Amino acid sequence: MNAVRTLANESLSQALDRVYRKLVTGAGTETPQASASLPYNADDETPGHRLHDLQAMFALSPFERDVLVLCLGCSIEARFVTACAAAHENAQANWPTFGLALATLDDPHWSAIGRARPLRYWTLIEMVRPAGNYAPLLHAPLQIDERILHYLLGVPAIEERLEALTHPFSVPSDSGNALRRDSALRDGLRHWLGHAEQGKAVLLCGERSASRSSAFVALCKEAGLNPYSLYAADLPAAAEERNTLARLWTREAALQNAALFVRCNDGDNVHMLAGWLDQVQAPVAVDAPSGSSAERLPGLRLEVPELSAEERKAAWIDQLGDVSRHLNGTLDRIVEYFHFDAATIQAAASIARETELDEHEAIERTAWRICRQQGRRSLDNLARRIEPRAEWSDLILPPTQTETLQQIAIHMRQRAVVNQCWGFAERYSRGHGLSALFAGASGTGKTMAAEVLARELDLDLYQVDLAALVSKYIGETEKNLRRVFDAAEESGAVLLFDECDALFGKRSEVRDSHDRYANMEVAYLLQRMDSYRGVAILTTNMRHSLDSAFVRRIRFIVQFPFPDAASRARIWQGIFPKNAPLDRIDYEQLSQLNIAGGTIRNIATHAAFLAAEAGTSIGAPQILAASRLEYAKLDKPLTSSETKGWV
Structure with a gap:
């Protein structure tokens, strides 16, 4: 029990010194040297924090833990390299091996190097076998995985093979609202804490993508996890590569205390995704829009509603601060018309707060304009925006x-x-x-x-x-x-x-x-x-x-209705801009043309171009020529009764 407590309280530098002494005395090669200057600040490290946590994360035995420390020492300290060469009685063989670990470290067991054991299953260490050179398992060089080395030294990093696939979430300041307003999300938290190790995902379902993302961030915030995302379409097609990716993410999630949000598209292979999720032993949520194939995945299904009007208003007031008191009824209109999520409200409110205004009415107009601009992001790629000019x-x-x-x-x-x-x-x-x-x-x-x-x-x-x-x-x-x-x-x-x-x-x-x-x-x-x-x-x-x-x-x-003659006369009277030069136009006569307002506008526009080309005012000749063109487009004749009195 005392030995176990000693290992638990051991700092990384102490563990390195202990393993080094075992290495040199067990091989009977030389007197142990003092610890060299290491590439980290050992004094700032909580005793045994990272090394002890790593041992607990991956259920390492004391011997496996020391094998890992041995590989770490050979990667960062020259004294370990010298000791290994001396133990092998070969200046060129300056690397650690499993055989050397068995001979020098306490409580050795052969199973530590098995593929199903943590050291190799989670790729904490790697066996280096140069191509074309046979190296028995007992004497194959060992090296610590680079990501594990960075973790032990406290260097911020992410697994290189995951860097292009997974992306950290940006966390809104009030993302926890989603969790507090829906008890179902608490069920998701309990599911993560109780069953995440079994690979069961939480399915976040609902109509609004922003609400589903906010729910995931809220879960992570409450659970104390760092949120990351992955697109299901980026999963590799080969089963072996998917298996490797599942292990790498499970390891990374443990190292970073992270959760993963898998974003799905309707064309994704849900059967392949389901198999991959079964292999991930870490908290995972799946973005499952209503009606999508992702809803059929196994896991805990949670319906995520969007923010209610009361919650949107409270979020606006919280983000705007004193500015909200000057908006009067405009804030209620903003809440009713713009169904923003928490992150969008935060962004819009930030812009409104930074805008310098003097009049309260100007604040209302500016806040409304900002909301319109924020709302355009979701529709600009799906429909064509028309600038309304008609009165x-x-x-x-x-x-x-x-x-x-x-x-x-x-x-x-x-x-x-x-x-x-x-x-x-x-x-x-x-x-x-x-x-x-x-x-x-x-x-x-x-x-x-x-x-x-x-x-x-x-x-x-x-x-x-x-x-x-x-x-x-x-x-x-x-x-x-x-x-x-x-x-x-x-x-x-x-x-x-x-x-x-x-x-x-x-x-x-x-x-x-x-x-x-x-x-x-x-x-x-x-x-x-x-x-x-x-x-x-x-x-x-x-x-x-x-x-x-x-x-x-x-x-x-x-x-x-189709406009009658009186309505057509009124349309003709208002069809030309006030700056357009007109030449004695009789609107009552033009109203004889039996056409709708859209056709009248086309005739007026075409007549204006004809007049501009001829350098004259817009008159009956140009309108007649334009009318014949429009009537031809409509595949109908321009009758004499329609042009009576002005042709």
Whole structure:
């Protein structure tokens, strides 16, 4: 017992001296020399801390521990090299061997060099066998692994073979919120502490990637572990290489007191990943988005919700400090529109605090602008951002349609009051978002109305390219849509689906597999639209082709009529910029052209280019030439009744 206690309290320098004395006296070669100047500060080391911890981590016997110290000494001290050469009676053979360890160290046992024992299983030492030279196992040179050497000397490092695959997490200051608000994450902590050695992973499931990452960081923070990440796609294809990687990470996790977050894509081989996870004997969490194949992996499944509105508001107040008191109702709008995670709130609040402002109103505008900029990161790669320039005066619509659009603006503007302050969001789990369908012929102002609403609410407007979302491969369309909806909810932007009938069409009778999967796409859209909490505007030229169940989930439906003559005259009056030179244009006569507002804009633009080329003002000749071009595009004749009186 006293001998065991002595070894436990031994510092690294003391262990080196003890093993060195055993080496020289056991071989009967020379008088032991004093310890040389070592490449570390032995006085700063807690006695036996790293060496004792290493012995406990990998269950080393006292003999195995001393073999490791022997290899360490030969790597960093000249006296060990000299002693080894003297023991071998060969000045060139200045390395340690297992045979030398058996002959000189206490409590030797042959099993220490076995492949299943810790020294070789965890690659704490390596047997060097030069190519072409036969070296018996007993006399093969031994050397300490470089990563283990750095650990014992207190040198910050990571295993070289893991450096390109694993990456440390950046830890938000308030990442622990996720753990405190969800008892299920405490189950994950108990699972790690109780079963991590059995290789059972924690599956972090949920819709939001940022929330899953924050949950992992929260687990690590509570468990006192350093968080790292690995992409499942980077796992090697060869089974032997995967096995080596599993052992290396298990060793690294023990040395760094670390946990691993495995990020998965839908195309990853989950069977291969499951086999690799079984070999890892360290805390592991898997990023398993809802509906992904990673959810089928064995392990403890945890549903990770996003931050609630109350938690987002508390995070904003905590990060903004005194600035939050000047935001008044704007903070509630920010919380309602921008569903940020803790890290994004921290980044946005940091920018807001560093901005020097004098007026309270300026603080509100700046905070809102910063949130819009932060939200763009998630959508810029998935949709096209439109800069809204249209105003209410640019919309020429009947009073009924104009009033409906104004009602939409009211719903968007008062979302924070109704959903959060009045408790509607807590009472009803779905339908917190706003969806509107704009139906009408091409050019009747549907996209312009979306611009007006986005500008009225000071929100970004993103147009979704449906052609880029629809895929012929089964399940890909739903995955693409999921990414768009997730990003839109976080960004607070207005989402515009142009010509949505291509994607939101009626379900058909199932005649083959194509019909079945097409109906599944529509069913997914119905479910997602019902749970969507952002602002979605959909436009269509063929309302009758939309699925009836989908239409029932739309809060507002606005029918954009084809403009009558009076409306066309008003459109013509406002179509030209005030700086454009005009030559006695009769708007009443131009209103005879039986076309929609979009076509009127095209004619006005083309006529302006013709006038600029001719060096004249914009007049009837240019408008007539432009009209003929547009009518040809529409494949319809320009009749004399439409040009009567001005041609």
